[in-house]
Amino acid sequence: MASQIHVNLSPAELAYLHASLSLTPPIRPDGRSPDQYRPLSAETGILPGTNGSARICFADGTEAIVGVKAEVEKTGRRWDDDTIFLEGGGDDEEGGDKEKGSTQQGGNKEWVELTVEIPGQRDDDSATVFLAQMLSEALLADGGFVERLKINRGWHWKLYLDILLISPPLSYPLPLLSLTTHLALLSTRLPRLKSEGDEDPFFDDDWAAAPYLYPRDKKARPPVTLLVMAVGNNIIFDPAKEELAVADVVLAVSVADVADRKGKGVEDEDMDVDGRKLKLLSIRTVDPPSRLTPPGVPNASNTAYGHASAGATQQKMPEARAVESEAVEGVWKAPRGGAKLAVMGALVQKVLQKGGVADEVLDALEAVDLS
C-alpha cells in the first residue's frame, strides 16, 4: 500500500507542502506543472530471452524491468465448447460460435499471469498483491486482450508478465510499473503461425517474421494506469512520494485505446481527431499515506509556548476531544473522512478529457523506438 512508504517529514514540513500544493497554480517540490510526468528514459527489447521486454528509468532513480514470456498451452475444454454435445444443442454450431465468440469463448483470464516483485517486500504482501491485481484488472477488463492470445480452438498462448522493480521503492511505483508493462506489451511478438485452422499449432522459426501482439499499424494499445491525486482543489498527476504524503485523495485510473475494436457502439463521432478512442477500464482508490502522518501541535495547546497545563485540563474537560479535532491554520493534521464526489469526478474527468494527460502519455509511449 502507498501508506507503507514512509516519509520522514515533520508536521511543519507537511503543512508547508500542503499549502504550496493547494495554491493556484500549485507549486510542486520538483517544479513540475500539475499534469507533467517525471522525465524518464525508456528502452525496449532489452532481454533477449523474452517475447517482449522493456525498461523504464525515472529521473528520481526508480527503475523497473518487465519481461513477457509466452508459452503454448492446450485450451481446456469448457462447458460451452462445441466439442461437448449438449442434449438438444450442438446443431447450431455455425451461428452460435459467431455470436458468442467475442464475449464468452474469446479467452480466459487464466491465460495471463502477472507477478510483481518489489525489493524488500514479500510477494504475498497486500501492497504487492494490490498492485498486481490493479495491473491485471486493467489488462483483463475488456476481454480484448485475452482474445489476442487465442491460436485456435484447441490451443492458446499463455502469457507470463513478470514485473520487477529493481530500485528500492522510492515512490509509489504504480505509474512506473504500468508504463513499463505497457511498453513491454507493445514490444511483445509471438511467433508467426504456419498451421491453419484447428490443427496442432506449428510456428515459423524466423523471429524476424514474428508479428507484434499489438500490430503497429492498428490503433489499439494496451492499457495504462495513471496515478492522480487531489490536494485542495488542485489535481496533480504522477505524484512523487512527498506529494503523496499530503494528498487528500489518490486514484489509480486505467485507460486504454481501443480505436480498432470492432465492437458495437464504435461510432465515428466518438473518435478523436487522431483516431484515438479512450476507454475507462478501472478506477481504484489508493489509500493515501497522508492518513498516517503525525499531526502537528498548535501553539495554543503546546506547553512550551505557555499553554498552562496539558494533562490536568484535558482530563477534566469533557469537551477536550472536540477541541482536538478543530483545524488550526498552518498546523498539519492528517486528513479525515473521504473525498467529495465532485472531487473524484473531476479527477476522472481530467484523466479522460480529449487531449488530456492520458493522450499525452500514450503519445509519448508511442514514440519509443521498439527494437
Place this chain on the structure above:
Amino acid sequence: MTDRRRINGPAGTTIPPIFEDTSNKEDANSVKGRTRAPDAVRKMFLRTGVTPTASGSAYLEYESSAKSGVSGIKLSCTVHGPRSLPRSSPFSPHIVLSTHVKYAPFATKQRRGYLRDPSERDLGTHLETALRGAIIADRWPKSGVDIIISVIEGDQDRASSGPQSDETWDMMNVLSGCITVASAALADAGIDCVDTVAGGVAALVQGPSEDTPPSVVVDPIPSEHERILGACCIAYLPTRDEVTNLWFKGDLPASEMDLYTKLVENGILASASASKVLVDCLKDALA
C-alpha cells in the same frame, strides 16, 4: 502390465457430465430476470454483538435471490482491539489497522483454500482503504486493531453450469457487504469514527436484447442479468457526504462520462440504503 483386479477409470482425461441448464426451458415457475426495481437493494439482516469474545462483532446477511440455487451473502465480522502494539513494533502516532477478509472454503462454487489467495488479499486492501477514512485514527496512538471478516456465503449462482466469469462482480458485492458489516462491528467495539461508513454497488447491465441501451441498476446479482458491462463499489459516509473508497471496473467509452457519473450516483444510493439498515441496527443495539 494391466491391473485386472481393480476396475480402473478410463486412461485419458474425461470431462464431468454437465447437464443442460434448466433455466433454458420455458418453465413457468422459474424466475429469470431481476424481480426488484432497478433502484431497490436486496433486504438485509444486520446484528451486532454476535461474537461475545471479540471486542466488537457483527453479522450481515443478504436476502437470497428469487431464482433458486442462487445464494445470498453471509458475512461475519469480528473486531479485536484497540490493543497495545507489541513492544517490538515501531512507534505509530495512529491506530494500526489490519484487515483480513477470508472466504470460507465452502463459500463459493469453487472451493477456496485455507490460505488467503490474491483476490482475498485484494479485498482486504479495499476494505482497509474504506475504513481508514472513517476511523479517527489519532485517538489511539501506539495501538492496533484487527478486523477479521469471514465470508460464509459468497453470492454465487450454484445451480448454473456456466463458467465463473461473474466472479469479479461477486467480489464487488462481497466488498460492499464487508464495508457495512465492518462498520457495524467497529461501532460495536466502540472505536470512534467520523461517520458510519456503508458500502453499495451499482452496475451497468445489458438489457434483455442487444438493441436496448444498457441500464444502471443497484445491488446487481450477476445471474439475474444478461451481461454486466461495468460496476462500481462505493464506500460512503452519509452525513459527511463523502466517499472513502471507489472501485470501478468495466469497459466504458471515455466519451460517456455521464454514464459513469450515473453509475457512481447509483452506488451512493445503494450505500445510503445500506446505511439506513446500519443505523437502525445500531439504534436497536442501544435500546
